[in-house]
Structures are given as structure tokens and as C-alpha cells.
Amino acid sequence: MLVEIARDPEVRLRDIAGKVGITERAVQSIVSDLYQAGYLTRERIGRRNRYSLNLDQHFRYPTEAGIPVGLLIGILTQRDLPHHQAD
Numbered sequence: 171m172l173v174e175i176a177r178d179p180e181v182r183l184r185d186i187a188g189k190v191g192i193t194e195r196a197v198q199s200i201v202s203d204l205y206q207a208g209y210l211t212r213e214r215i216g217r218r219n220r221y222s223l224n225l226d227q228h229f230r231y232p233t234e235a236g237i238p239v240g241l242l243i244g245i246l247t248q249r250d251l252p253h254h255q256a257d
Contacts, residue, residue: 171200175210175221176243182218209239 174186183201187194201221204210209227212219225240 171197171204172209172223172239172243173246175201176223176247179221180215180218181221 171186171190174181174189183197184194186201187197190197201210205212207227207230209224211222211224213222223239223243225238225243227239229235229237229239229242
């Protein structure tokens with residue numbers, strides 16, 4: 171969810187569900203949990219939501235505790251950046 175939101179802060183939950191392969195209701199539940207845990211904020215713009223990630227938030231699981239979410243998001247969205255090839 172976080173990666174899809176990082177790629178498009180105005181993404182529709184329906185679109186995330188299609189990409190991830192789960193129901194829209196499941197996505198709504200996960201996004202709600204992420205909101206309540208402080209991983210993201212949402213702003214209502216007309217009929218849509220715009221999400222902002224809290225990249226400084228740390229993972230809550232012991233094996234990743236102390237690692238900011240932004241580090242993982244950066245790694246996973248790095249492939250979205252255009253790569254320059256040497257001629």
C-alpha cells in the first residue's frame with residue numbers, strides 16, 4: 171500500500187486493490203490501519219483523497235524497528251526513476 175501511495179498520492183483505493191490483488195475493502199482496512207498508526211495522512215480534495223506518507227515513521231516489528239519507512243520506500247520506488255545508460 172505504501173509503495174503505491176508513494177508512486178501516486180492521489181491513487182484510488184480501487185486501483186491499489188487491482189494492482190495488489192486484494193479486495194477494495196481489504197485495502198480500505200489496511201489504509202485505515204496505516205493512518206491510525208501514523209504512517210500516512212489523508213486530505214480530502216473534492217471527492218478524492220490525497221495521501222502523504224510519514225517517511226520518518228519507523229517500522230513497528232522488532233526485526234525492522236528503528237528503520238524509517240522512507241528507506242524502504244526509496245529502495246522500492248528507485249526502479250521508477252529513469253536510468254541513464256552510458257553510450
